[in-house]
Amino acid sequence: MTLMRTFLGAAASLALTAGAALADPAIIFDLGGKFDKSFNEAAFNGATKWAEETGGSFREIELQSEAQREQALRRFAENGNNPIVMAGFAFASALEAVAPDFPDTKFVIIDMVVDQPNVRSVVFNEHEGSYLVGVMAAKASKTGTVGFIGGMDIPLISKFACGYVQGVKATNPDATVIQNMTGTTPAAWNDPVKGGELTKAQISQGADVVYAAAGGTGLGVLQTAADEGILSIGVDSNQNYLHPGKVLTSMLKRVDVAVYNAFKDGEDLETGFSVLGLANDGVGVAMDEHNASLVDDEMKAAVEAAKAGIISGEIKVHDYMSDESCPVM
Amino acid sequence: MKKMPKWADVLLIPAINLSLAFLISGLVIWAIGKDPWVAIKTMVQGSFGDSRGLGYTLYYTTNFIFTGLAVAVASHARLFNIGGEGQATVGGLGVALVCLAVPWPHWTLALPAAILGGALFGAAWAAIPAYLQAKRGSHIVITTIMFNFIAAALLGYLLVNVLKEPGNMAAETRSFPPGAHLPTFHEMLAPFGIDFNKNAPANISFLVALLCLIGFYVLIWKTRLGYAIRAFGQSESAAVYAGISPVKITIIAMLISGGLAGLMAINNVMGEAERLILNSVEGAGFIGIAVALMGRNHPVGVFLAALLFGFLYQGGAELALWESIPRELIVVIQGLVILLTGALDNMVRAPLEKLFLSFGKGEA
Structure with a gap:
């Protein structure tokens, strides 16, 4: 028991120091993988373009399993990454659960609407x-x-x-x-x-x-x-x-535009509903x-x-x- | 001395196999320009270093215990059940139907019902290949693997056309009622003053899995049925001579096997997702084969092997999160462990056996 306590105590202090890391944005790719020459790759290109233009860096992960959706969201949020962009509608349920726990973190979900005060939902026509x-x-x-x-x-x-x-x-x-x-x-x-x-x-x-x-x-x-x-x-x-x-x-x-905009807006991006159609390219x-x-x-x-x-x-x-x-x- | 000492068989050989697997993985990581030492530290720290990591590791472990036991039961009857994936998928359907059908007042009622639902559905899915094997001689390897595809298609159809909430894009059922929520380690340990991470998915199913491990031991080594299963597995003709019906044993062993695989759903469907999603099994059925192989079809071995794969899964996620090691490489590491401990087992075993035998002669 005491050993367990020491363990947990050490882990807690570790988590605290990790939380103070700088607030890079993060992006989570769906199971298709980031080099699918299509949806995920467009998202990756948007993130890369932002990194090249600003010289900033971002965290990324390609998911391997369903259980990792919520895990990756939480880990990035706890790490202080902000905003966190999700490429894909399948993140909706995980985001519904995670978003209220991190009111100061901004989340962007593409292709799906999640009605939370700190979430920007990007949908395309x-x-x-x-x-x-x-x-x-x-x-x-x-x-x-x-x-x-x-x-x-x-x-x-x-x-x-x-x-x-x-x-x-x-x-x-x-x-x-x-x-x-x-x-x-x-x-x-x-x-x-x-x-x-x-x-x-x-x-x-x-x-x-x-x-x-x-x-x-x-x-x-x-x-x-x-x-x-x-x-x-x-x-x-x-x-x-x-x-x-x-x-x-x-x-x-233009998933790349959606990701690029989110990264560019940074921590104070506007949340809510965002529709990208023919009219706004x-x-x-x-x-x-x-x-x-x-x-x-x-x-x-x-x-x-x-x-x-x-x-x-x-x-x-x-x-x-x-x-x-x-x-x- | 005719054989290797037992400790070499159960400890030394897996240890050497594992070290080889990690050595080669280390070389691969080094080859892509990352530090293997940092990588292994990230994996261990991330999967055992804190209660969150441990919670995920044990969550995966629970899955693998169930599927590993499923393969092990069938193995004792010399039946190679590759259908754990499909049986767990259909078991998930059973658990979901149970959880959604009744507005459960409390998990103590919901859990036994879900256990029954998952095990029954999983067993039913194994029953058809079992019958075909026992009565028609259709090879169980072929039929069970084909049933994996049928299970995936069936679940896809049901989720898209029947169980999906209208207007929801993802093919998934609605969330289970709060009464079907299984206590997580956080809730279980809080009364004891231990603050386990509240978001880790490990839940009470882990204890069910441990009970299954004990039950498995009793069944196989302490009961008549277990004796019949083992006798049938060792020699069918001898078993028939002893009055054991091959048809009955084939079907019973596969029913137990399918039931155990189906039980996995109380962990991933009821405990973690709390709704039925497509693809919820995610290969755990196949990992079960490796777990049973490594664990030598013994409960202790299955537990340790399941823990190892739980560590590989959770550690792999941590590698992907913090070291930007591509996920394909994590599959390579997992594959190397399976390859060396399962498929290439004899590569280490044969020379080692020779070595021990020559020493043995010297002593004698």
Whole structure:
């Protein structure tokens, strides 16, 4: 017992000294890992950009297990890291439990809303960006059949799909959209082999443009599409460079901007609800030298028109998550 | 002397294996430009240095005790149960259904019911492969591993389509009622004046796991059924000659095995998450195989091996948190331990045995 007491006493004093460490920001990546060339990597890029610009440093961890969500949050908060950014909706329950215990620490959660006074919830209007790539897919398709491959079957991914279908149908009402989800477990975010198989299946059904909203799984989709000579559309980060001339565009979800802003705002960042959409460049389509040969002026004009329409409110893109249904599917 | 002394078998060989594993891990850490000494200190400090770390270590240990015992029971009957993962997943479903179905007034009522629910569901999931093995001769290794995938798919379907709260993005059930909250070490030790960290997930399931260890010993070595299981495992034909039914023993051993794996859910589902999430087992079913192998299917060995893997899990998390060692490398360290203690066991054993035998001859 006394030994235990000494142990605990020593631990307590250790914890106190650790708490006095400097207040670097921290970021926690989801199970997909920070080099998924997609969502987590975008978050990592945002953090890196901040570090390069300011010369600051930040703490980071890639999770290995579910139990580590709360553990990592608490450890960073106790360590004095502030703000703490979480890349992914799956942190919601852990954050609900941890946030009230650290009222002086600011938390930022991406893709989810957590209603606590010290939390900034960042959500994206993915349906708007997906609508734009849907317009491009319909313009680029020769067969009139385009594909969508989602990661895990959750409402967020249906939101991508729904926006995409709306964009396709608005451009070519007769177009067919084939949709597949990779799986129902988090493993679906990181299964490029299955992504490739689904792509082949869609090609055999006539698809000649495939949009992947599937994290690491999307790499397999883009690879297979390039190998089979059809076009693909990347997601989250700009993935045009992965197969130059084969990737039509990428639906940019500026997770990097969200992370960068959070780090830049630092300890006194504003909490509450933050929506990043077309209007404030939170989502968009990637145009660069790698896809310049694929995008003609007509397509560009169509995208610009749709973008202007959405921003002005003329075009209403239905948000799947508002009522968990999609009018065009 | 025909054999190695027992102490060499149970202590020396695992010790050498472990040292080799840590030595190679150290080299790997050194190769990526980190200090292996700091790394090992971080791991030990983070998993045993304070009550928070200890709480996490024991939380993981509890999981591994259950799954390790599950594999060990089947092993005594020479059945290789690789389905601990699936059985624990389905056990989690059982525990969740029990916890959600009734507004439990107090955990003393909820825990026995959840134990029953988890064990029954886990056993039921093991029953089908057991039946197929006993009656149809379908190999248990193949069927149990296939049932892992079926369990994952089943849980995915149920969580996404049936049990999920509407409007919630994550596929998970609603939180269990407060009456189903299991006392954590913090709450258990507070009356004794010990201030255990209040956020560490270790809970009363650890004591249940310890009881299971004792029960396991009694079952295997002190009862008729245990004798029948061991006899069947040693030699099926001899067991049949002694009047032991292979069908009955196969099914009973697998039911106990599945039940133990399912019991794990009282720790991770009821004790920690307090709701059912996808992927809650996280490989503990597979770690159980390594734990049983290292523990030589004996309760004491299983406990020590489970503690070791609990340390690797929690220490690994600490490494990732404070040393920025990539998580892939932590898997490498865990893999090295499994490789050297499990798969490459004979690499150390054979020469050592020879050595002991030659000494033995000299004495004789």
